[in-house]
Every structure is written in structure tokens, then in C-alpha cells.
Amino acid sequence: MNRAARIGIIGVSVVIFCYAGLGHVLGHTADDKAYKSLTVYGEVLQKIQNDYVDDPNIPLVTAGSLHGLLESLDPQSSYLTPRDTLKIVRKLKDLLEARQLKLEDILPVQGLDQGTLSERLTQEQAGTLVGKTGTLTQSGVSALTGIVYTKAKGPVVFAIFNHGGNVVRFRKAQDDLLTSVIDFCGGAAPVSYSPGTRSIATRTR
Numbered sequence: 001m002n003r004a005a006r007i008g009i010i011g012v013s014v015v016i017f018c019y020a021g022l023g024h025v026l027g028h029t030a031d032d033k034a035y036k037s038l039t040v041y042g043e044v045l046q047k048i049q050n051d052y053v054d055d056p057n058i059p060l061v062t063a064g065s066l067h068g069l070l071e072s073l074d075p076q077s078s079y080l081t082p083r084d085t086l087k088i089v090r091k092l093k094d095l096l097e098a099r100q101l102k103l104e105d106i107l108p109v110q111g112l113d114q115g116t117l118s119e120r121l122t123q124e125q126a127g128t129l130v131g132k133t134g135t136l137t138q139s140g141v142s143a144l145t146g147i148v149y150t151k152a153k154g155p156v157v158f159a160i161f162n163h164g165g166n167v168v169r170f171r172k173a174q175d176d177l178l179t180s181v182i183d184f185c186g187g188a189a190p191v192s193y194s195p196g197t198r199s200i201a202t203r204t205r
Contacts, residue, residue: 083159085145089147093155102191104130107146109191109195110128111123111125112126116133117129117131121178121179124188125179127190127193128182129147130146132146140164140166141161141163141167142162142174143162144160144174145158146158151187151188153186154189156185
């Protein structure tokens with residue numbers, strides 16, 4: 001596959017992902033329509049898996065899509081609720097599993113990947129949380145969503161939104177809450193994962 005085609009596939013995937021998220025956030029489409037758009041994104045993801053020769057760095061593409069979505073929002077527009085976010089995470093999880101993938105194939109793994117999750121929870125719990133953070137420091141907003149893997153209850157999907165306070169304290173409270181959930185569910189069950197070994201890797205046709 002030539003370079004132009006590869007760029008085109010990634011570009012289309014970004015547009016579709018942003019369209020799905022933006023439609024849901026602004027309330028212009030119903031939930032089922034937003035999920036249908038997310039399914040289309042999954043079909044593009046599968047196309048990349050099947051035809052992409054070089055490693056396309058899907059986590060970077062996904063992060064860019066989310067950042068582009070947030071930057072394009074009107075400050076007065078409505079935002080996703082934690083309940084809405086849980087629905088999207090569950091739908092994304094199901095979509096990936098249907099293609100023999102997991103969330104850790106496209107999202108950062110706490111304590112193992114570099115980034116905003118690199119120092120969350122404790123080192124002993126590294127690999128337990130897979131998710132995405134969101135921060136508006138000046139507005140006092142901190143969000144964390146994703147999955148924690150536990151021994152007794154398996155994967156637990158969560159979404160935590162905090163606003164109107166100190167971001168550093170919010171993060172500490174989020175970590176404390178998740179640690180309590182993990183302990184309640186039998187302890188941490190870290191994923192088998194090493195940085196740079198995601199299953200979306202270099203493929204040959």
C-alpha cells in the first residue's frame with residue numbers, strides 16, 4: 001500500500017471517530033446512531049489491520065481524534081455524562097473484542113505506557129487500569145474513564161468526572177476510589193502487556 005493510501009485510511013478513521021463522538025456529545029443524533037457511527041470506525045480500523053503494511057500507531061490516531069473533538073466543541077455546548085461515557089466504553093470494548101482486540105491495544109495502560117497514566121495508582125498495580133484522562137487545569141476539571149481488571153469481578157468499566165476544584169486533589173481521590181474498587185473486587189489482575197507489543201502491529205499483505 002502506498003503512502004497516500006495509508007494516510008487516507010488514517011484520515012478517514014479520524015473523521016469517522018470524531019463524527020461519532022461529536023454527534024453524541026452535541027445531542028444531534030440518538031444513541032443508536034452514534035453507536036452505528038462508532039461501528040463504522042471499527043470497520044475502518046479493521047481495514048487498517050488488514051491492509052496496512054507499516055505500524056499505523058493506532059493509539060496516537062485515537063488520541064488525536066479525541067483531542068480534535070474536544071477542541072472543536074463550543075464552550076456552551078452540552079457534554080457527555082459519566083453514564084454516556086460508560087456506554088461508549090462498553091460499546092468500544094465489544095467492537096474491539098469482535099475483532100480479537102482489547103482496549104489496551106488502543107488506549108494507554110497505567111504504569112506501563114508513558115503519558116498521563118504512567119504514575120497513577122501504585123507501581124504494584126501497574127497494568128490494572130486501561131483508559132483515558134481528561135484535564136482542564138484552569139477550569140478545575142479532571143476526568144478518568146476506562147477499565148480496571150480485577151481478580152474476582154473481572155474487568156470493571158468506570159467513568160469519573162470531577163469539576164470545580166483542585167486537579168491534583170481530584171486525581172488523588174480518583175486513585176483512592178479505584179483502589180477501593182479493586183480491593184473490593186478481590187485485588188488487581190494486571191493485563192499481560194509490555195510497551196511496544198500491542199497486537200495492532202506491522203502487517204504484511
